[in-house]
Amino acid sequence: MxxxxxxxxxxxxxxxxxxxxxxxxxxxxxxxxxxxxxxxxxxxxxxxxxxxxxxxxxxxxxxxxxxxxxxxxxxxxxxxxxxxxxxxxxxxxxxxxxxxxxxxxxxxxxxxxxxxxxxxFMIVHHPQFQRARELVQDGAIGKLAHVDAVFSYNNAGAVDNIRNRPETGGGGLPDIGVYTFGAARFVTGADCQRVTYADLRFENGVDVFAQVAADFGDFTYGAVVSMRMQPRQSITFHGDAGHLTLTAPFNANLYDVAQLTLETGNGVRQVERWPAANHYVLQVEAFGAAARGTADYACPLEFSRGTQAMMDMVFDKARNP
The missing domain is CATH 3.40.50.720 (NAD(P)-binding Rossmann-like Domain)
Known part of the structure; x- marks a missing residue:
């Protein structure tokens, strides 16, 4: 191609x-x-x-x-x-x-x-997310009760950066909130039913901090997204029989090594790592296969629409608490 x-x-x-x-x-x-x-x-x-x-x-x-x-x-x-x-x-x-x-x-x-x-949306092509989806949906942590995610970095000094400019569609949620929302949707296969809480803080017309709580029907969700905090990222899926955490979910092998930790009953702890996987390369290869009709694509536009619909709910909730 x-x-x-x-x-x-x-x-x-x-x-x-x-x-x-x-x-x-x-x-x-x-x-x-x-x-x-x-x-x-x-x-x-x-x-x-x-x-x-x-x-x-x-x-x-x-x-x-x-x-x-x-x-x-x-x-x-x-x-x-x-x-x-x-x-x-x-x-x-x-x-x-x-x-x-x-x-x-x-x-x-x-x-x-x-x-x-x-x-x-490159993260869904990374083996850590495909493995997390398999484990969660196969019941490895029992009945899922809660998902929590955080993604932050600090670009306060980059005043001309498009992420800090409202006229270019800037803001922390459009830039990285898509990861915290979409990751939960991909792994669980569920959609947000309603946003129950949204605290957004703005500078120059763009959101720079967001704390979000949501109801996915069978489980609850919480996230913090910010462009004004020390870099941090993780996502945890917490069930009644265990919990699963990705410690470098969004910038795999850049923020830290791609690692999945699964903890279940009686202190059993399972760790899997993918130090060499490049989700950008995997994304290009997956796109090519889907364009040729030899494979399904993990992130079709319909999936992206569901994530953006949740994003719209967050902004609506912040305006109408």
Whole structure:
């Protein structure tokens, strides 16, 4: 599969371009950026890569099969739809939209084009999450009672960062809340029924701290998400017969080694680690397999819509406590 990238984002240069280069069956062949100097950083992964100075020109290239969209959040929906209309498969950075009903437009465009479009929710492709899902749904911790998650970092000094700017769809919840919400949904296979508590704190029009409580029907949920706290991340699934914790769930093997700890009755403790797994590479390979029709995709747009619907509930609850 021949890939093009819309925009020379730092994240794309550091993570997704190398992942496309490393993935089996994938090749990075083009990038579109108005600044040719920014394209130079990608040449290490694709020496013969074509550089376009216009996004539409890249989409018009018949030699490109798939497009990765790492643009600011407020541009995701429109450029994903444009890429689908140009006949490309599309992997778009999260959040793919800022409201759940916006994803309906993308689903309609996907179905009309007959191409694969998905949110780049890479964690579900990591073996630690696939193992956690298997254990929880097979009853390894008994009846699930509660899920708690935390994801934080501090970018208070980066005033020009798109995550700190309301006009680009910034905020902690759109940036990393999607992980704390989506991870719980993926592992349990359940959807949020209602948000019972939402304390959001804002700076310059973007949320920088969120404490959330929710009801998933058969279990409760709690999370803290912040762009103003010391980096920390974990997620725990707590049942009546045990609990399971991922200690580096969202930045596996960067924040810490990917590790799953399962504790059950009588002090039995089971630890599994995946020090070499790269969820970005696995995501590209899974996307390629799904586009070829040889495998199902772990994070279809319908799944992403469910996560965004929970996000919408959180903002609504904060406005109407």
């Amino acid at each position: 021949r890939w093009g990238i819309l925009g020379a984002a730092k994240f794309a240069r550091e993570w997704m371009a190398p992942a496309i280069h490393a993935a089996k069956g994938a090749e990075l062949v083009a990038i579109a950026t108005s600044d040719p100097a920014k394209a130079a950083g990608f040449s290490a992964f694709a020496p013969g890569m074509r550089v376009f100075d216009d996004y539409d020109a890249l989409l018009a290239d018949p030699d490109i099969d798939a497009v990765y969209v790492p643009l600011p959040n407020h541009l995701h929906v429109d450029w994903t739809i444009k890429a689908l209309e140009a006949g490309k498969h599309v992997l778009c950075e999260k959040p793919i939209a800022l409201k759940a009903d916006e994803i309906d437009r993308v689903i309609a465009a996907r179905d009309k084009a007959g191409k694969l479009a998905a949110e780049a």
